Amino acid sequence: MRSFAYVRPPDVAAAVRAVAAEPDAKFLGGGTNLVDLMREGIERPGTVVDVTGLPLQQIEELPGGGVRIGALVRNSSLAAHRLIRTRYPMLAQAILSGASAQLRNMATVGGNLLQRTRCLYFYDGAAACNKREPGAGCAARDGFHRGGAILGASGACVATHPSDMCVALAALDAVVEAESVRGVRRIPLAGFHRLPGDTPHIETELAADELITAVELPASPVAAHSRYRKVRDRASYAFALVSVAAALEVRHGAVTGVRLALGGVAAKPWRASKAEQALLGAPATEESFRHAAEIELAPAEGLPGNAFKIELARRTIVATLRQVLTQGGAA
Amino acid sequence: MPAVLLRVNGTTHELDLEPQVSLLDALREHLGLTGTKKGCDQGACGACTVLADGVRVNACLALAVQYEGREITTIEGVASPLQAAFVAHDGFQCGYCTSGQICSAIGMLAEHGDDVPSAVTEHLAAGGVELTDAEIRERMSGNLCRCGAYNGIVAAIKEVAGADAAARVPAEAAR
Amino acid sequence: MTGPRDATNQNQLMTQMESPPRPQSAAGPVVGKPIDRVDGQAKTSGQARFAAEYPYPGLAYAALVHSTVARGRVTGFDVAEAAAVPGVLTILTHENAPSMKPPPRATLTNGGMIVTGTTVNYLNTDEVHWNGQPVAVVVAETLEAAREAAGLVRVAYRESQATVDFATEEEHAVPLKGNPLQRGTARKGDAEAAFRVAPVSVDLRFTTPPLNHNAIEPHATTAVWDGDRLTVHEGTQGIAWLRAHLAARFGVPEASVRVISPFVGGAFGGKGPVWAGTLLTVLAARATGRPVRMMLTREGVYRTVGGRSPSIQRVALGAAADGRLTALIHTGVTGTGRVGGLPEAVTSPSGHLYAAPNILLRHSLVELDLLPNTFMRAPGEAPGTFALEAAMDELADKLGMDPITLRMRNEPETNPIDGKRFSHRLLREAYAYGAQRFGWADRTPEPGSMRDGRWLVGMGVATAHHGTMRFTANVTVRLSADGSVLVRCGLQEMGMGAATAQAQIAADALGVPFEAVRVEYGDSTLPTGPGAGASAQTVSVAASLLAACDKLRRKVRALGEGGSLAEILARAGRDHVEAAVGSQTRLGTLAGQAKFIAKFLRDHRRWVKAGCGAQFCEVRVDPDTGEIRVSRWLGVFDVGKVINAKTAASQLRGGIVMGIGMALSEETLVDPRTGRIMNPSLAEYHVPVHADIPPIDIHYLDEPDPTMPLGLLGLGEIGVTGVAAAIANAVHHATGKRVHDLPITLDKLL
Known part of the structure; x- marks a missing residue:
């Protein structure tokens, strides 16, 4: 780990000023990803601005039924919160499916949004990776890419976003609030993470000097009937091969509300909008679910080591929707 | 080097630490508290689990300087019936993951007491989740044991959790 | 600054854990009983010290630089950036490292060389033999500086063609020659012919991937030179093997090397051989004149400690309609490194499990430019039983027979x-x-x-x-007049409860309570123990311990009669009596080994x-x-x-x-x-x-x-x-x- 200056600012204004002043400064939250990457030499900030002491730790109910989540709320606190468990169970389940209890106790909401990929070639400094070193090439495409993307990948990068929490946030139309010396802005989560294209090293819309201060969830009655299903290579403490966040509202046998997002399939949490459109108004049947999944996954492209994820995603979408339909949400 | 005030097992230590020193290395290399183990230094094994204000965290991914002002408890500061239960149920072999398992179990029982759910909790809204084998196993999955002492660890935790629950019931009934 | 880094408290260097005895054994024999581990309290309180946990004044830290090519030569280093990291003491490469002797050939009586992990003479050569081989070591005042600087060392290579893909090398596999304990090819009857005419048959191909031990304790070494005397704290499965190996590599007498290893944080075969990390820590300590510690990063363990070889196996079974096997063919291909490794004996279970009249076992090897493989829990038999036993299930399916019935129908009377x-x-x-x-x-x-x-x-x-399996083991046992018993043996505790088991054995053999027995282990100054491998440590020590207890009893009985052994001692006015099994002299050891091997082979010819x-x-x-x-x-x-x-x-x-x-x-x-x-x-x-x-x-x-x-x-x-x-x-x-x-x-x- 490169030696760095450690700064603990007293408030948000000081924090964003501190990062704006140093081109190689980074915000530090729970450290569960950044400290690891710093020790690996992949991240090498010269200044670390520890924001964990800032007063961004509240979970508040918004007028109209939404929820505002401070960016420094720990993942475990968010998952355990009554409002989340009852109104957005898919979000609680998604968080609880990620990492381990220890890591969830450390990780912050803001940090979780900015997690970097687990691609094996990104982590190995000896390998070619366009994310780490633009223009170096992508060793994963012809190498090991079991965790790699089946949607929205490019010739330059097949990495996936590793967060579970973000998959639920994508399904829930969350909005990210960010602050910098230039002011405060709101970024819909749907557009927060970027697909790789030719610039896989640019992973989000967030500028380097912007601090995530909050995430807002709009009111969503359908979200009360929701689940998160994560499929992985062991029963716990592993990243997703495929995950599905699904909310479903059915009246008189027809789908009247649906939210669907996928994890483990793309460089961003994948909101399955096409599937949602196909489902709205359709009969709530296994056939409809399968049809919707097929529409969403029609553009999916597999590589030799991850093509199975197309079928797996299809099946997991159907299974998760079926479970919400037959057993209700996780709340 | 900046002075860092670390409070560990009830004692405050003033250490000269570079900010890149992890809480784990501060404990092991600077305080000689080697009971906390390093297994991966990547947050992938749980051997370094300690309690920060009673909350279990991985000390390898914690910068020591970030934990100033927190009350750190390591295995050396633990006096829990879990320790005897681990011995009785043979919840370890080589002993290397054991400190982390025990600290993790202490944190886990506290989380359960605070009504924190897990990924296998059936009904998130209900609260008062029963600590079944499946719940214990999921909640302890952040602590790897390569010797494979998982059955003994679960048995030890169940014994202690059961005793806790038994102790709680009459107290509540008395109210 | 506080803390024992500054401390010179030498009693921290204890080699045994003192745990308060827990009264748990009722009167009577304790062998077979579910006795709690003697080190349970130490392991559940954080008091059990592992190899990287011994403080030394002036301790320096080392970190490895791994090659990023599979084969070639190092043509140069750029260490400017690394050397500029504050706290860096030295960067050792083949251009400046002290010399180390190459590993001599292994012989039956030379255990120290059997545990050569690889034949590479690290930092004494510019050759690179696998992707990840250590090519430099950074020594620094702090852990953080060593690791950071190691990441900044730039290495230039001249690459040469490397063969690294096990799957595509199958066709180049060479039949294994074998030895009396592991045959490359074994046959009975004509299995191919019998298979061709079998009424019911399966012919299957299985593959198993490379695996790693992943003991939770990464390999760690603390090395201290005092003149020509070397002390090494290391989690090892073979204290004596490691001592002999280090003595040979660093050109000092075995007696000058002390290996201390009271606790091993999991091993599973991976801490049997001597790997780069150990050698280079000792080398770094010699080069700097400082006590040096190196705990491998988890990545470092994968890059320098061999794992289980992958395998490609064919199992072809022929059977009569009643399920009796007529042919059993099990062939396997496994890999080794060009600079070491051993054949993973995947076909071995097929020589023992089923009463087929025609059997063919053949093991072939491919040599690769990879980190050599090594023993991992049940070498050969873990992947070998996968193929054989999955094939038996498929045969049962084909026969329409219960898989247990099929196995019992083919249960042999003698070794097939x-x-x-x-x-x-x-x-x-x-x-x-x-x-x-x-x-x-x-x-x-x-x-x-x-x-x-x-x-x-x-x-x-x-x-x-x-x-x-069995190895030789030297043991001493001492009975004191107060009734306490001390067993001393340089055995290893990796989690099997070794000291607990030997204390149980001694307690019964001498008729004392379990709590009266203390076992000292984990130090090369103790009587030479066996290696902890091949599931053989407990029985190897038990054999010698029983013999020692027998000797001890006879010695005590010679002093008098009546009452317990301790009472006899007390009456005779003796403080203690001790008995030893095994010689600690070089000549005596060789003679003992030779006798043991002769007996072992005789036994091996007679029994399975x-x-x-x-x-x-x-x-x-x-x-x-x-x-x-x-x-x-x-x-x-x-x-x-x-x-x-x-x-x-x-x-x-x-x-x-x-x-x-x-x-x-x-x-x-x-x-x-x-x-x-x-x-x-x-x-x-x-x-x-x-x-x-x-x-x-x-x-x-x-x-x-x-x-x-x-x-x-x-x-x-x-x-x-x-x-x-x-x-x-x-x-x-x-x-x-x-x-x-x-x-x-x-x-x-x-």
Whole structure:
């Protein structure tokens, strides 16, 4: 780990000023990803601005039924919160499916949004990776890419976003609030993470000097009937091969509300909008679910080591929707 | 080097630490508290689990300087019936993951007491989740044991959790 | 600054843990009882010290620089940036490192050389033999500086063509020559001819991936030179082997080297050989004149400590309609490194398990420019039983026969491959008992016929098997007039409860309470112990300990009669009496070894000794996603006599847990383009977690083997054998799908 200056600012204004002043400064939250990457030499900030002491730790109910989540709320606190468990169970389940209890106790909401990929070639400094070193090439495409993307990948990068929490946030139309010396802005989560294209090293819309201060969830009655299903290579403490966040509202046998997002399939949490459109108004049947999944996954492209994820995603979408339909949400 | 005030097992230590020193290395290399183990230094094994204000965290991914002002408890500061239960149920072999398992179990029982759910909790809204084998196993999955002492660890935790629950019931009934 | 880094408290360098005895044994014998571990209190309170946990004043830290090419020569280093990191003391490369002797050849009496991990003379050569080989070492004042600087060393190479892809090298495999203990080819009758005419047959190809031990304690060394005297703290499976090896490599007498290893944080074979980290820590300490510590990073363990070889296996079985085998063909290809490694004897179980009149076993090897492989729990038999036992299940299927019935129909009276007598074999009893206890009769044979809600349920069985070994062991035992007993032996404790078991043995042999016995171990200043490998440590020490106790009893009885041994001592006015087994002199050791080997080979010609067992499992498979969960397990074992019911069950259980990982999730990913391990981390190499492991029911038959000391057959490794096959067979029962390539990940069921 490169030696760095450690700064603990007293408030948000000081924090964003501190990062704006140093081109190689980074915000530090729970450290569960950044400290690891710093020790690996992949991240090498010269200044670390520890924001964990800032007063961004509240979970508040918004007028109209939404929820505002401070960016420094720990993942475990968010998952355990009554409002989340009852109104957005898919979000609680998604968080609880990620990492381990220890890591969830450390990780912050803001940090979780900015997690970097687990691609094996990104982590190995000896390998070619366009994310780490633009223009170096992508060793994963012809190498090991079991965790790699089946949607929205490019010739330059097949990495996936590793967060579970973000998959639920994508399904829930969350909005990210960010602050910098230039002011405060709101970024819909749907557009927060970027697909790789030719610039896989640019992973989000967030500028380097912007601090995530909050995430807002709009009111969503359908979200009360929701689940998160994560499929992985062991029963716990592993990243997703495929995950599905699904909310479903059915009246008189027809789908009247649906939210669907996928994890483990793309460089961003994948909101399955096409599937949602196909489902709205359709009969709530296994056939409809399968049809919707097929529409969403029609553009999916597999590589030799991850093509199975197309079928797996299809099946997991159907299974998760079926479970919400037959057993209700996780709340 | 900046002075860092670390409070560990009830004692405050003033250490000269570079900010890149992890809480784990501060404990092991600077305080000689080697009971906390390093297994991966990547947050992938749980051997370094300690309690920060009673909350279990991985000390390898914690910068020591970030934990100033927190009350750190390591295995050396633990006096829990879990320790005897681990011995009785043979919840370890080589002993290397054991400190982390025990600290993790202490944190886990506290989380359960605070009504924190897990990924296998059936009904998130209900609260008062029963600590079944499946719940214990999921909640302890952040602590790897390569010797494979998982059955003994679960048995030890169940014994202690059961005793806790038994102790709680009459107290509540008395109210 | 506070803390023991500044402390010079030498009593921290204790080599044994003093744990307050827990009264737990009632009067009477304790062998066989579920006695708590003597080091339980130390291990649950953080007091047990491992290799990287000994403070020394002036301690420096080392970190490795790994090559990024598979084969070639180092043409230069740019160390400017690395050397500029504050706190860096030196950067050692082949251009400036002190010399180290290359490892001499291994001989039967030269244990120190048997444990040569690789033949590379690190930092004494510019040659690179695998991707990840250490090519430089940074020594610094702090851990952080050493690691940071190691990442900044730039290395230039001249690459040469490397062969790194095991899968494509199969056709170049060369038949193994073999030796008396491991034959390359073995045959009985004409198996190929018999197979061709067999009424019912299966001919199957299996593959198993490279695997890593992943002991949770990364390999760590603390090395201190005082003139020509060397002290090394190291988690090792072979204290004496390591001492001999270090003495030879650094050109000092064995007596000048002290190895201290009271606790080993898991090993599983990976801490048997001597690897780069150990040698280079010692070298760095010599170069800097400072005590040096190096704990490998987890990545460093993958890059410098060999694992289990991958395998490609063919099992072809021919049978009559009644299920009697007429032909058994088991061939296997495994890999080794060009600079070391050993043949993973995958075909070995097929010489012992089934009474086929025609058997052909053939093992071939490919040499690769990879980190050499090494022993990993049940070498050969873990992957070998996967292929054989999965093939037996398929044959049973084809015959329309219950898989246990098929096995029992082919249960041999004598060792199938050579007709030697079994010293002991209760496999029939294991299956009979297990089938009843597990509820095998409730299994409906049709695949996919059992369900629990949406889950597909499958039940599978497979046979476990592991050959028995023994080494020499020197032991002293001392009885004091106060009734206390001290057993001294340089044995290793990696989690098997070694000291606890030996204390039980001594207590019974001398008729003293368990609490009266203390065992000193884990230090090369003690009488030379055996290596902890091949499931042989407990029995090896037990043999000598029993002999020593016998000697001791005779010595005491010579002093008088009546009452306990301690009372005789007290009456005779003696403070203590001691008895020793084994010579500590070089000549005496050689003579002892020669005698032992002669006896061992004589015994080997006469008997086949092995543990065996029946693994029963139940799996649930999600019909949507193919996720597999093991939901129930029973292992019934014939491992001879069991010393400690508690620790033995734990060890057998631990083997099964490792087998579950091997079956379902473990795989070291070697990039076929570069030879580089791409998942060198516990996040991406999936060992089982708590949530993967169901309650594991262990039963052992506890009948002593008549030919072994105390009747022990060894049980450290057998647990892992047969596990992957039992799971594969259960998965087939649940889904109708046969998976021949480990691990059985969900994509293979979609």
